[in-house]
Amino acid sequence: MSRKGPKNQVFENVSIIDIAEEGKGVGKADDFVLFVEKAIPGDVVDVMVYRAKKNFGEARIVDLKKASEHRVKPFCEHFGTCGGCKWQHMTYDAQLQFKQKSVSDALSRLAKIEVGDMLPIIASPADRYYRNKLEFTFSNKRWLYDGENREDETLNMNALGFHIPGRFDKILDVHHCYLQAEPSNDIRNKIDEFAKQNGYTYYDLRSHEGNLRNLIIRTSSTGELMVIVVFAYADEEAVNKLMNFVEAEFPEITSLLYILNEKKNDTIFDQDVVAWKGPEYIHEEMLGIQFRIGPKSFYQTNSIQALRLYEITRDFAGFKGDELVYDLYTGAGTIANFVAGNVKEVVGVEYVPSAIEDAKINSAINNITNTKFYAGDMKDVLSAEFVVEHGKPHVIITDPPRAGMHPDVVARLMEIEAEKIVYVSCNAATQARDLLVLKEKYDTVKIQPVDMFPHTQHVENVVLLKLRPLPASPKEKS
Incomplete structure (x- = not known):
């Protein structure tokens, strides 16, 4: 095995x-840890380090000596270039x-x-x-494939797709x-073809020139379909021509x-939306409960697994019907409205005001009257006064972003x-x-991982915690 060294060192x-x-x-060369792109446990590989620290390095495979039993041929032609679906070779x-x-x-470790x-x-x-939402980017800086000559003036450099990692x-x-x-795929490809044939300019992410910026497509389990085209500036003729084409x-x-x-x-959260055709929303449905999804709404991107995730959340809580529930990081109130029929009242809190408006609408369209929603920074809203005003909850459901909960919220x-x-x-x-x-006061009773995102390393996890009873006093023991 080659000795340890700096960037560009090869380990065999x-x-x-x-x-x-x-x-x-993850592999090791003596005490030097290697994090290897596209490598799978069971592989034996020669690698080259492209980024090195004192005790570890990031590396790429230069030769696959022995393939893992878990290795399969990737099904997508874009695997390895696109930043998504990084595990499809497994x-x-x-x-x-x-x-x-x-x-x-x-x-167990942390x-x-x-x-x-x-x-x-x-x-x-x-x-x-399995995804119900994708966002694509228009750009005049297309990533070139192997064999393409960037000096070729006949190359069309416009692209509609995903960002290259890094x-x-x-x-x-x-x-x-x-x-x-x-x-x-048909919508994206035909819009791309139409735009190129009709001389539309694609956005330059450095100079901020060009008119076409983004394309967002949302589907739903109810069969409804939303398409959003984002332009960089107002060109009435160009907007009308493209939107007429998509509609037809x-x-x-x-x-x-x-x-x-x-x-x-x-970001479009602070932008006005123009409805060209139809309403500014589509609907999702879970067990008869409808959720209105707007262009800015948050909704779990795997609809089938979202239902399973919420069922687990409800079942872990073991509601009896008389509980006051706090739903923290409620988003558009999906969990809150999903469990509302099983409890006395749900109080939802979320940072994004527009999401709270969605949550209220979702309660209204389902005739749910036992929910309350509040917008604001969680660490500020969830105060002692808030609990006094709304009552001490029997159950707290919390679904924070990837960063987890703020220490003040945990406290x-x-x-x-x-x-x-x-x-x-x-x-x-x-x-x-x-x-x-939380383990200082709570016992972990159940743990349930749920795969929402196949072919990626991401995983959802649901944990049920129960408050540990206080030790009995000497008087109670006697």
């Missing part, structure tokens, strides 16, 4: 023994195995929790075409994406919208001492960090 016959949090294979059974292990390792009774991960029924200004021109069902080509679109975004960033949960906490997380590491604090 490295055995891949694990998968890291970011999805890279069997789905193996993906589930390593996701289960990642949750187990995070909770939170010091016994995970022997952790429930088996719930697989996604579909491992392709290159914010380079876009992969996607031909077929396996994440979202048709007509998603795809009459099945339920909600056809466009946005004029003159800012230098792609408040320790003060509130709800009988149960159901903690839903998309990041087992930050969940474990929070559980390490």
